[in-house]
Amino acid sequence: MPHMSHTPLNPGPPRQAPAVDERAGAGAPPVRPWLPMPRVTPFTLLADRFTVGRRGLYWATTAAMLMSVVLIVTGGVVRVTGSGLGCPEWPSCTDDSLTTTAAMGLHGIIEFGNRMLTWVLSAAVGWAIIASRLQKPHDLITTRLAWSQFWMVMLNAVIGGITVLTGLNPYIVAGHFLAATALLTTTVFTWHRVRAMDAPTPVAVGGRSHLLGRVLLGTSAVVVVLGTVTTGAGPHAGDSSDVHRIPIDWAAITWVHGIAAAATLAVAILLMRSLPPQARTARLRVATFLGVLLLQGAIGIFQSLTHLPELVVVLHLMGAALVWIGAVRVALDTPRSSARPGMAHAEGAPAAG
Numbered sequence: 001m002p003h004m005s006h007t008p009l010n011p012g013p014p015r016q017a018p019a020v021d022e023r024a025g026a027g028a029p030p031v032r033p034w035l036p037m038p039r040v041t042p043f044t045l046l047a048d049r050f051t052v053g054r055r056g057l058y059w060a061t062t063a064a065m066l067m068s069v070v071l072i073v074t075g076g077v078v079r080v081t082g083s084g085l086g087c088p089e090w091p092s093c094t095d096d097s098l099t100t101t102a103a104m105g106l107h108g109i110i111e112f113g114n115r116m117l118t119w120v121l122s123a124a125v126g127w128a129i130i131a132s133r134l135q136k137p138h139d140l141i142t143t144r145l146a147w148s149q150f151w152m153v154m155l156n157a158v159i160g161g162i163t164v165l166t167g168l169n170p171y172i173v174a175g176h177f178l179a180a181t182a183l184l185t186t187t188v189f190t191w192h193r194v195r196a197m198d199a200p201t202p203v204a205v206g207g208r209s210h211l212l213g214r215v216l217l218g219t220s221a222v223v224v225v226l227g228t229v230t231t232g233a234g235p236h237a238g239d240s241s242d243v244h245r246i247p248i249d250w251a252a253i254t255w256v257h258g259i260a261a262a263a264t265l266a267v268a269i270l271l272m273r274s275l276p277p278q279a280r281t282a283r284l285r286v287a288t289f290l291g292v293l294l295l296q297g298a299i300g301i302f303q304s305l306t307h308l309p310e311l312v313v314v315l316h317l318m319g320a321a322l323v324w325i326g327a328v329r330v331a332l333d334t335p336r337s338s339a340r341p342g343m344a345h346a347e348g349a350p351a352a353g
């Protein structure tokens with residue numbers, strides 16, 4: 001449980017709309033009397049009474065990010081075990097049952113289990129929203145980022161439902177993976193912002209490295225999108241029945257996907273070479289990215305040459321999530337300028353206080 005402390009009711013400014021402009025003198029017309037009163041929501045009431053410490057927020061955002069990776073991986077388990085229609089309806093499992101039944105067998109358990117994990121993810125996201133709202137001082141951007149996670153969970157729940165109702169249409173399956181990646185992106189942004197509040201501000205890396213950091217994010221996105229097309233053309237359709245596949249030659253799209261990964265590797269090497277030696281955070285991020293990318297490439301080549309063994313495909317999915325986290329972190333930690341108002345001291349400089 002995060003530390004949640006009770007703060008005495010802060011009387012603060014009264015929640016009233018202004019009636020007249022005091023500077024304008026007597027007789028002046030009322031200034032915007034229609035101004036809405038500051039909104040009172042359950043969150044503002046909670047924030048008036050309770051505070052969550054930075055550690056609580058950090059663990060909440062970490063949990064949301066980890067659960068996003070877990071759902072990408074377990075979504076892959078559903079697919080490679082052919083359990084995609086283990087629950088053939090949505091939002092209930094079957095026409096007559098909200099949950100899986102004995103008749104749905106192991107596939108039902110796997111698919112329904114994956115649906116249930118969404119609740120764990122939702123709990124983590126809810127915790128992140130509340131923990132960010134109860135920070136003192138309150139950082140509006142962190143709260144907005146936490147809310148963006150909530151909307152991404154909603155989007156994924158709907159696309160997950162459409163995936164089932166369309167009988168695992170490969171384009172929808174690809175869209176579902178990309179929506180899960182969008183959710184992961186929002187969780188990484190939130191986690192990174194919270195972490196950055198106490199970490200040294202990374203030094204500015206110069207225009208070329210800054211640009212290469214963004215190009216790296218772009219090429220990584222292309223690799224991920226091409227990966228989903230490769231899957232759509234491949235044999236792991238998510239069910240044993242005859243599921244429609246994307247009509248592209250599987251070997252050709254695997255090559256294109258692999259070449260895009262090689263191009264990303266080249267960009268990462270160029271970026272590493274362009275970084276100044278004092279940019280320690282950026283160098284660490286790119287080195288980590290390179291290590292994960294190389295491992296992921298090796299897994300990709302191995303699975304392509306060995307008829308896509310299920311376990312290796314699941315590993316490749318986890319690798320895809322980690323490569324994407326790495327690419328986002330590289331982009332965030334290769335700033336053109338090191339000014340980050342309200343954030344921690346600069347990298348390499350002694351911390352103030």
Ligand code: HEM
Pocket residue numbers: 076174177223224225226227228229230231232234235236254255257258261293294296297298299300301302303304308313316317319320323324
């Ligand atoms: C190094 C960076 C790479 C990343 C980030 C990446 C990412 C991905 C992603 C996101 C998918 C789709 C997963 C899904 O929709 O379920 C995928 C599938 C695939 N990737 Fe990669 N990949 C990389 C490298 C490679 C390489 C070098 C190869 C081999 C040439 C490769 C071969 C494949 C194959 C064959 C599939 C389809 C697997 C299936 O049918 O389930 N990947 N990859």
